[in-house]
Amino acid sequence: MAIYLKNATFIDWQTLEFKNSNIKVNHGINNGFEFINEIPLNLNDEIIDCTGKYVTKSFVCGHHHIYSALARGMGAPKKNPENFYEILKYVWWTLDKCLDKEMIEASALSTAIACAKSGTTFVIDHHASPYAVEGSLEIIAKAFEKVGISHLLCYEISDRDGLEIANKGLA
Numbered sequence: 001m002a003i004y005l006k007n008a009t010f011i012d013w014q015t016l017e018f019k020n021s022n023i024k025v026n027h028g029i030n031n032g033f034e035f036i037n038e039i040p041l042n043l044n045d046e047i048i049d050c051t052g053k054y055v056t057k058s059f060v061c062g063h064h065h066i067y068s069a070l071a072r073g074m075g076a077p078k079k080n081p082e083n084f085y086e087i088l089k090y091v092w093w094t095l096d097k098c099l100d101k102e103m104i105e106a107s108a109l110s111t112a113i114a115c116a117k118s119g120t121t122f123v124i125d126h127h128a129s130p131y132a133v134e135g136s137l138e139i140i141a142k143a144f145e146k147v148g149i150s151h152l153l154c155y156e157i158s159d160r161d162g163l164e165i166a167n168k169g170l171a
Contacts, residue, residue: 004039008050058121066125069110099129108143115149128156133168
């Protein structure tokens with residue numbers, strides 16, 4: 001089964017040129033595509049009418065904080081931060097200390113869905129959950145794989161919560 005994008009307006013990410021064409025999406029390791037004039041008639045193929053729509057290659061997010069999805073609607077910090085250190089201390093480090101496995105999974109699913117909806121198919125994240133270190137990256141990976149988003153995950157190691165927690169991040 002092939003996928004065809006009919007009447008697509010393709011945006012070349014390198015030149016920003018627009019090209020009106022039909023596009024055949026190729027399956028396989030390279031996930032390539034090709035511009036074609038006519039779409040062959042085959043009942044097993046999927047044809048998506050892209051009239052009035054733009055098509056481009058997917059996006060990559062090279063720096064993310066997946067658990068920041070939980071900050072939407074979060075109450076104001078105890079103290080109004082006046083510099084970057086205070087933003088970390090009163091907002092982000094406060095949030096990452098509250099994370100448990102369920103919150104990690106919820107933030108990962110929410111982020112993965114938002115990425116998919118915006119055309120982002122690969123995310124690089126450095127995660128921190130000092131009181132839920134063990135298995136945290138696996139939880140994120142499973143959530144992203146459930147949605148179909150590729151990922152490169154790492155754990156942020158810090159001694160700000162003590163050496164025992166820092167050492168857990170190394171395991």
